[in-house]
Amino acid sequence: MTYYTNVKSQTPHMAFVGRWCPLHRGHTWIIEQKLKENPEKPILVLVRDTEFDEFKAADRAFLVKTWMEANSINGTIVIIPDIEGVYYGRGVGYNVDEIKPPKGIKAISATDIRKKMSAGDESWKDIVAPGTAPILEALLIK
Numbered sequence: 001m002t003y004y005t006n007v008k009s010q011t012p013h014m015a016f017v018g019r020w021c022p023l024h025r026g027h028t029w030i031i032e033q034k035l036k037e038n039p040e041k042p043i044l045v046l047v048r049d050t051e052f053d054e055f056k057a058a059d060r061a062f063l064v065k066t067w068m069e070a071n072s073i074n075g076t077i078v079i080i081p082d083i084e085g086v087y088y089g090r091g092v093g094y095n096v097d098e099i100k101p102p103k104g105i106k107a108i109s110a111t112d113i114r115k116k117m118s119a120g121d122e123s124w125k126d127i128v129a130p131g132t133a134p135i136l137e138a139l140l141i142k
Contacts (some may be wrong), residue, residue, distance in 0.1 A: 003047070003061040004068075005076040013044035013076060017086065019110070020045070021053045022136055023063045023129040026108035030099045035073065043068075043075035050082045054114055059139055067129045 007013075014034050020027060031043055045064050049057040057079045064077050088096065100106075108127055116124040117140060125133040 001079050003058070003077040003079050004065045006068075007042040007074045007076065009076065011042055013042050014038060015044040015046060017046040017048070017080075017083070019048050019050060019053055020060045020064055021050075021055055021110050022060065022113060023067060023132055024108050024110055024113055024127050025129060026101065026105050028067060028129045029101055029105045031073075033099050033101075043073060045075065045077045047077060047079045048082050049079050055136075055139055059135075063129065063132045063135055066131055066135060070131045 002009075016027075016031055018027065031045075035041075035043070045061075045068075047057050047061045047064065053060070061077050061079055067073075068075060068077075086096075088094075113124045113127055116122075116127075117136070128136060
């Protein structure tokens with residue numbers, strides 16, 4: 001289900017699949033690296049609709065949308081069923097690339113963020129994507 005878009009769907013997008021629970025600086029760093037390489041291309045953020053995550057898929061999609069709008073990023077957010085894997089055949093017409101972050105970015109863990117949130121350790125606010133901490137706080141209060 002398309003949650004949000006600000007571009008034509010026929011425009012080739014750069015796709016990013018994840019749970020985004022919550023969206024953090026590691027996630028945004030990876031997306032920003034591809035945007036530096038291809039600033040004219042929109043992004044496609046696929047939010048996995050999982051049963052086990054603390055935040056609903058629509059709430060996680062809203063965090064991504066908030067970050068995209070705050071940073072004037074063009075793209076589309078789609079909520080997808082949970083997936084087991086991503087598979088493709090030969091000559092499919094798109095790239096599959098791993099973006100290797102530096103140690104500091106690679107060390108960011110959404111699991112650690114959720115643990116800090118549960119423990120009342122407010123340092124998680126410095127790790128989540130800029131502008132999303134107030135939204136996450138409101139979701140925690142619910």
